[in-house]
Amino acid sequence: xxxxxxxxxxxxxxxxxxxxxxxxxxxxxxxxxxxxxxxxxxxxxxxxxxxxxxxxxxxxxxxxxxxxxxxxxxxxxxxxxxxxxxxxxxxxxxxxxxxxxxxxxxxxxxxxxxxxxxxxxxxxxxxxxxxxxxxxxxxxxxxxxxxxxxxxxxxxxxxxxxxxxxxxxxxxxxxxxxxxxxxxxxxxxxxxxxxxxxxxxxxxxxxxxxxxxxxxxxxxxxxxxxxxxxxxxxxxxxxxxxxxxxxxxxxxxxxxxx
Ligand SMILES: [Zn+2]
Ligand SMILES: [Zn+2]
Numbered sequence: 001x002x003x004x005x006x007x008x009x010x011x012x013x014x015x016x017x018x019x020x021x022x023x024x025x026x027x028x029x030x031x032x033x034x035x036x037x038x039x040x041x042x043x044x045x046x047x048x049x050x051x052x053x054x055x056x057x058x059x060x061x062x063x064x065x066x067x068x069x070x071x072x073x074x075x076x077x078x079x080x081x082x083x084x085x086x087x088x089x090x091x092x093x094x095x096x097x098x099x100x101x102x103x104x105x106x107x108x109x110x111x112x113x114x115x116x117x118x119x120x121x122x123x124x125x126x127x128x129x130x131x132x133x134x135x136x137x138x139x140x141x142x143x144x145x146x147x148x149x150x151x152x153x154x155x156x157x158x159x160x161x162x163x164x165x166x167x168x169x170x171x172x173x174x175x176x177x178x179x180x181x182x183x184x185x186x187x188x189x190x191x192x193x194x195x196x197x198x199x200x201x202x203x204x205x206x207x208x209x210x211x212x213x214x215x216x217x218x219x220x221x222x223x224x225x226x227x228x229x230x231x232x233x234x235x236x237x238x239x240x241x242x243x244x245x246x247x248x249x250x251x252x253x254x255x256x257x258x
Pocket of ligand 1: 057059121123144
């Protein structure tokens with residue numbers, strides 16, 4: 001069975017741990033090796049057990065620990081070529097044990113196969129993943145979503161369980177203290193998904209059979225776990241999907257995706 005945990009989630013760092021039997025992977029490494037190791041140890045694992053790291057995009061909250069972790073522990077890294085080029089251009093990455101891919105790629109690691117799909121965002125490239133095991137269980141990951149595309153929907157709709165961005169409450173963001181330019185960036189098609197848009201997508205996905213959703217990448221300044229949870233819970237309940245299980249990821253505490 002695919003087990004997934006958000007170790008860290010949000011603008012202060014992102015890292016998802018997925019295991020299926022003896023196969024263990026990370027999606028993103030947006031924290032230090034020490035922080036990630038501490039979280040993995042608490043789950044009875046270790047960075048040394050990680051078979052591969054898959055990157056979504058080259059923003060520092062997903063990327064900051066990647067180079068040191070991959071070098072120190074010789075862990076294969078999979079990322080898109082565009083993210084790699086941007087990271088090199090910014091002087092923030094030296095490739096070691098890394099494979100560079102097109103936007104759409106498929107990669108097997110042990111008993112897991114990951115398929116990537118593009119997500120609009122203001123990075124050189126951003127991708128989500130559908131993670132599949134030998135029993136045809138499918139787990140989806142999609143964060144840093146500027147806007148919802150048909151392709152995002154199609155990929156997530158084949159999954160049983162997903163991690164989905166619920167970044168901000170629009171009213172908190174608009175009325176908050178962020179500079180105008182930053183507000184516009186977050187609200188733009190290269191920004192992040194609001195609670196309301198997440199709730200809408202969650203309902204459409206529930207119609208297609210998605211059973212468990214972990215809300216992730218919540219803004220610390222422009223959201224609360226309660227607001228994010230309530231927005232999607234109410235929308236699901238109103239459409240009769242009260243059987244869909246909903247969880248909320250934490251910035252710095254491990255959360256098990258049910
Ligand atoms: Zn980003
Ligand atoms: Zn991010």
